[in-house]
Amino acid sequence: MKLKKSTYGYLLFFAVLTLFPFINDPKWLTVITTFCIYSVVALSVDIVLGRAGMFDMGHALFFGLGAYITAIMNVQFGINVLYALPLVVVVPAIFAIALSSPIVHLRGDYLLVATVGMNIVFEQTLKNNLFGLTGGPNGIFGVDSYVFGFSLDEPLTIYYIAFFLLLGTLLLIRNLERSKAGRALHYIQEDPLASESIGISARFYRVFSFALGAGVAGLAGWVFSIQYSAVSPEAFNFMTSVLFFAIVLVGGKASIPGILAGTFIMFVLPEIFIEFATARYFFFGIAMILSMILRPEGMFPAKYGKLPKYVTEDK
Amino acid sequence: MSLLQLKNVTKKFGGVVAMDALTFEVEKGQIYGVIGPNGAGKTTAFNCITGIYKPEGGEIIWKGENITGLHPSKIADKGIVRTFQNIRLFGKMSVAENIISGRHMKSKQKWWQGLLATPAYKKDEYENWMKVSEIMEFLDLMEFAKTPTNSLAYGIQRRVEIARALATEPELLILDEPAAGLNDKETLELVELIFKIRDMGMTVLLIEHDMDMVMQLVDYITVINFGKWISDGTPEKIQNDPIVIEAYLGSDDDDDEDEA
Numbered sequence: 001m002k003l004k005k006s007t008y009g010y011l012l013f014f015a016v017l018t019l020f021p022f023i024n025d026p027k028w029l030t031v032i033t034t035f036c037i038y039s040v041v042a043l044s045v046d047i048v049l050g051r052a053g054m055f056d057m058g059h060a061l062f063f064g065l066g067a068y069i070t071a072i073m074n075v076q077f078g079i080n081v082l083y084a085l086p087l088v089v090v091v092p093a094i095f096a097i098a099l100s101s102p103i104v105h106l107r108g109d110y111l112l113v114a115t116v117g118m119n120i121v122f123e124q125t126l127k128n129n130l131f132g133l134t135g136g137p138n139g140i141f142g143v144d145s146y147v148f149g150f151s152l153d154e155p156l157t158i159y160y161i162a163f164f165l166l167l168g169t170l171l172l173i174r175n176l177e178r179s180k181a182g183r184a185l186h187y188i189q190e191d192p193l194a195s196e197s198i199g200i201s202a203r204f205y206r207v208f209s210f211a212l213g214a215g216v217a218g219l220a221g222w223v224f225s226i227q228y229s230a231v232s233p234e235a236f237n238f239m240t241s242v243l244f245f246a247i248v249l250v251g252g253k254a255s256i257p258g259i260l261a262g263t264f265i266m267f268v269l270p271e272i273f274i275e276f277a278t279a280r281y282f283f284f285g286i287a288m289i290l291s292m293i294l295r296p297e298g299m300f301p302a303k304y305g306k307l308p309k310y311v312t313e314d315k
Numbered sequence: 316m317s318l319l320q321l322k323n324v325t326k327k328f329g330g331v332v333a334m335d336a337l338t339f340e341v342e343k344g345q346i347y348g349v350i351g352p353n354g355a356g357k358t359t360a361f362n363c364i365t366g367i368y369k370p371e372g373g374e375i376i377w378k379g380e381n382i383t384g385l386h387p388s389k390i391a392d393k394g395i396v397r398t399f400q401n402i403r404l405f406g407k408m409s410v411a412e413n414i415i416s417g418r419h420m421k422s423k424q425k426w427w428q429g430l431l432a433t434p435a436y437k438k439d440e441y442e443n444w445m446k447v448s449e450i451m452e453f454l455d456l457m458e459f460a461k462t463p464t465n466s467l468a469y470g471i472q473r474r475v476e477i478a479r480a481l482a483t484e485p486e487l488l489i490l491d492e493p494a495a496g497l498n499d500k501e502t503l504e505l506v507e508l509i510f511k512i513r514d515m516g517m518t519v520l521l522i523e524h525d526m527d528m529v530m531q532l533v534d535y536i537t538v539i540n541f542g543k544w545i546s547d548g549t550p551e552k553i554q555n556d557p558i559v560i561e562a563y564l565g566s567d568d569d570d571d572e573d574e575a
Binding site for chain 1: 365366367386387388391392396397399403404405406407408409411412415416417419420422424426428429430431432436439440441443444445447448457460461462463479480482483
């Protein structure tokens with residue numbers, strides 16, 4: 001059987017991630033765990049920004065919602081983190097539907113400002129210790145992830161949880177790409193009027209993309225809160241949303257390899273060059289500008305024209 | 316009962332009346348033409364029917380049901396599907412991906428079935444792609460299946476847009492100047508195609524500038540000028556109608572006077 005080049009790429013990527021813990025370096029295990037989580041969030045932002053084409057610069061809100069739900073349930077109410085699982089998907093999705101419904105008709109730049117506003121409101125709410133639950137500016141400490149005799153926040157355990165979350169998300173996005181709903185997102189991005197005139201409701205699919213993106217980001221928030229055993233408002237502020245926005249644009253909208261490469265460049269590379277302290281951000285700023293000028297479609301632009309084999313066969 | 320009825324449909328833009336109490340009826344199985352000089356309000360009429368504009372007055376009746384002011388996707392769902400004068404394809408995507416967008420309404424899969432790749436999704440996906448394959452055969456587009464539409468010649472893009480509309484299996488196909496920008500050979504092929512589409516049981520409503528084409532193609536014509544109905548009838552009648560001739564030639568006279 002002849003495999004495609006991209007298949008080799010994925011196999012190599014998964015093999016590296018599977019074997020990564022053998023380097024046995026706690027610092028890098030933490031970085032790569034967060035890389036997996038951030039990749040999932042970036043992929044979820046990409047559903048809204050890259051696929052449905054809406055400038056969502058407030059996505060950290062949904063990521064934070066998942067993390068805070070886990071921390072609040074666990075620390076404030078003593079509920080096992082496992083029971084938070086359905087809620088970290090459903091609640092952010094419901095929030096996304098409620099928050100995006102009034103704004104999805106807005107044009108790109110206006111929508112962007114609205115989502116930024118939502119993210120700021122969210123951060124302020126957390127900092128002001130809403131109902132005494134969110135812990136104020138310091139956040140919530142001491143998430144206890146003891147499940148069935150295992151501590152989920154053991155570095156190796158949480159690493160594999162994050163890895164499996166990434167695998168699951170990649171599978172989900174691949175399925176989305178090949179389905180009616182996933183294609184509809186591309187149509188409404190390219191030409192909402194033409195889409196409407198063949199019966200595709202732009203409004204429905206815009207809200208759908210927000211809801212799906214929020215559900216995935218919420219799940220990533222669950223893993224994130226367990227990894228650090230704590231949550232704080234800074235981790236989910238507007239700057240975090242900007243980072244994910246930039247990852248999608250630098251990597252390539254609607255492109256899975258692009259998003260993975262983007263997360264690597266924007267998150268892992270700064271960790272590698274950590275000895276250069278803040279000077280590294282100077283170079284990153286310049287790299288972002290250059291990448292937009294030289295490759296406006298991203299490093300790995302999305303490819304179209306992938307059809308099931310049976311469509312063009314034997315004709 | 317007629318398939319589509321416009322009753323005194325009026326559309327204003329600010330103080331300008333783009334369409335003034337337009338009334339006409341399309342019967343099932345007809346090829347119906349709307350003609351008129353440039354700026355007569357033909358495209359405005361089509362935009363009102365397909366829900367892109369909300370008319371200020373009058374009613375649009377589809378099979379006895381008032382559809383005035385419905386959202387475009389709701390109107391498409393009723394079986395009224397259009398093409399655009401300035402072709403609107405999903406340019407980055409391939410021909411096949413453009414055509415399957417037309418299968419959206421007929422495709423039965425739910426969003427979660429797609430995400431989980433359930434057997435029901437796979438069956439639905441197969442059926443719809445096969446339909447696309449069939450349509451590409453019918454319109455001779457197979458060789459371009461994987462080609463992005465923005466790299467295709469104009470005439471082929473037109474065919475892809477019609478293919479996308481056909482994929483929705485509409486009852487009424489609305490074509491906005493389908494022959495614009497086509498050469499003689501392509502226009503002839505288009506006429507053949509429209510006859511074939513009618514023979515498949517669809518009703519066709521079209522705007523066209525190419526008079527030769529309209530006269531050999533349509534069963535019935537409504538002529539409008541300055542947003543108003545001025546005449547209707549069979550092509551033979553319209554060709555000899557003094558009011559119509561004046562509308563087309565009269566505007567030239569006005570120009571002459573201006574110049575003088």
